[in-house]
Amino acid sequence: MKFNKVVSVLASAAMAASLLAVPAIAGETEASTEAGTEAEGDLIGAKGTEYKIAVVPKMTNIAWFQRMQDGVDEYNKETGSNVVYGGSAEGADQASYVEGLLAEDWDAICVVPFDSEALAPVLQKAKDQGIKVITHEAASMDASVRDVDVEAFQNADYGENFMKELGELTGGKGKYIQFVGALTSVSHNEWCDAAKALQEKEYPDMECLGRYETGDDTTSSYNQTKELLTANPDITAIEGSASTDVVGAAQAVEELGLAGKVAIVGTSMTSIAQQYVEDGTIASFSVWDPAEAGKAMICMAIAELDGTVDDSTMHLAAKGYETVENVNKDGVYYGNARVDVTKDNMNDYNF
C-alpha cells in the first residue's frame, strides 16, 4: 500500500509532463547501454566518489526502500565508494532525521521526501550550510530548497506504454477499463489520460468504458472487475494504476475463467503480482527500480559537487538514467527507467 503513496507523490510532480515528450529517449538509452564498454567510464558517477554523501529514503521498513538500500550497497561495492544509506523507519520523523545529519559534515544529501512541507525548511538549512540537496519523487516540491530532482520517467510516456501493450495484446479491439487508486491521484490520472489519448489515436476500434476508483484496495478492484465484466462481457483489457489494481483484477479474471482472454497491464510489484505473472494472467507489469533510483541520486550528487550539471541532458551511471533530461528547465531530470517485468526477468526485480 505504501507503494501507492510513493507513486502518487512521484507524480503529484509532473505538472506539465505532457509538454515535451522525448520520443528518442528509448533508442538513445539502448544505444548507450550497448556502447557500454566504451562509454561506461564517461557516465557520471561510474568511477565512484570520495565525497561524503547520504541517501535518505522516505522510510526504511518497506520492501520498496530496502531495495533502494540494496542499490546503494551495490554502488559502494562496485565503485569502492562509501555512500551512507539511512533514514527513519516509519517516515514520519524523516525531517528530524535529516536535521540530525546537519550536525555532520556531509557534502550532499539525497532524499526521497516523506512530507515535503515538513522537510522543506530542513533542506533549506542544509543548502544554507553548503550541502548539496538531491531529491527523488518530488518534482512538485518547492525548487528553491533543492539543487536537482531526479525522476524515473515522464508520466505521459509511462502511461502510453500501457496502451501500446494493450493494443498489442488485444489486437486493438474491444472495450477496456482503467483503474486508479484515487480519482485525485495526479500520477494515476496522468498515466490513464496518456493511455486513453494514445488509444483514440492509434486504436480507434477500442473503447474506454470508464475510469474506476479502487482506493488502493485489492478487494475493490476484485469486486469491480467481476461486476464490470458481468455487465460488459465484451471487455478485453484492463489497465491498473495502483499496485494492487492488477492483482485484484487478475484474481477476478482468473476466477471467471477468463485468463488469457482479458489482457491486464499496469503498475505493480513482484512481491504482490508474482503468482499471476507466473500463471500468465498478467502478461507483464511495469515498475521502476528503486535500487537504480538510489544510484541515480548519488550520481546526480556527484555531478552537483563536481560542478558538471548540464542544464539540458546528463548521462548517469544508473540503469534507466543513462540519459536524463531537464525537460521543463526546472531542475527536474527525467530518466527512462520504466521496467517491464515478465515471467523471465521477475527474479531480477524481486521487491
Add this chain to the structure above:
Amino acid sequence: MNSKKKHAWLTSNQMILVYIIAVFSLIVGIRQPAFWDFATVLNTMRAAIFTMCFALCEMIVIISGGIDVSFPAIGCVAMYVPMYIINRVAPIDNAWFAFGLAVLIGLAFGLLNGFLVAILNLPPLIATLATSSIASGGVVTILGTREFTVLPSSLQAIYNTNLITYTSPKTGFQYVLNVLVLVPIIVCLLIAWMLKYTMLGRGLYVIGGNKTAARVAGFNVKKLQFAAYVWSGVFVGVAAMIYNILMHSATTSALMGDEMITIAACVIGGVRITGGHGGVGGVVLSVILITLVQNNLNMLGIPTSWQRFVVGIVLLLGTIITSWQTKRSMKMSQA
C-alpha cells in the same frame, strides 16, 4: 389486534430493508439486464462475506452496550503474524495452525479490550482505539510491513474448494462461491440462537440496556462484557484468515478503516448504538443492502466520482429509517 400486529410486521425495520433491497434491485435490473442472473447472487454473497463477519463481531459488542473499533487492527495482526511465521520463520503448512494462531491472537486482544472496558471501566471507544493502535503499531514495529500474497498449499486448497460453480449461459463466464461462505452463514444461525435462547444472550441485552439493573437482577456484568469483546476478537481472527485465503493477501493494513461501514451496517440493521437492542436478521439484511449498493453502482452507470456520495446517501437514509422506527416502537410500547 391481529391486523395491528400484521401492520407492525409489515412496517418493521427488517421489512423496510427488504423493500429497499427490492427497489434497488429493480432499478439496477431495469438499467442493466445482466443483473438478473444467478451470478449476482453468488457475487453478492462472495462480496458480503467480510462485512458480514465483521458485523457479527461488532453487533455483539454494541448490543452489550459497548463499541469496538479495534477489530480491523486485530484482524490484520491475526492474519499477518501466521503468514509471517509461515513465510519467514518456519514453513508450517497447516490450515489448523493458521486459523488457530489467528484465533489466539484475536483472543489475546479481545481479553485486553475486555480488561480495559470491564475491569478498568474505560470508555469502550477510547479503550478499543488504544488496542487498535497497540495492535497495529506493535506488529509494524516488530515484524515490519510486508505483503504476503502466496498461500501455503493447505490454505490454497481451501481457496480452491468451491461450494457452487455456476456457468452463466449468456456469457459462458464461470462464477464460483467459496466454501468459506459457510462460516458467516453458520455463525449467523448460532448467534441468532444464542441471543434468543441462552442466558448469555439475554444477559448481553440486559447489560446493554441498563448495567445497574442488570447487576441488581443478578447478571455478572463484567463477565458478560468480557464475553462480548473476547467474541469480537476471536471471530475477527477467523474472519481475517478467511480474508487472507480469499484475497491472497496478508498485510498490516488491509482491513484498516472497515470499522465505520461495519458500525453503519449494524445500526441500519436495527442494532441500537446505545446498546440493548437488535438482532441478526436485521444485520444480515443491512449487510446485503450495503453490499448490493457498493457492488452495483458501476452496473447502474453511476460515475465513480459520485459513488461515495451515493453510498453516503444510502447510509443516511438507512439510519434515518432506523432511528424513526426506534422512536415509533418506543411510542408504541408506551401506549
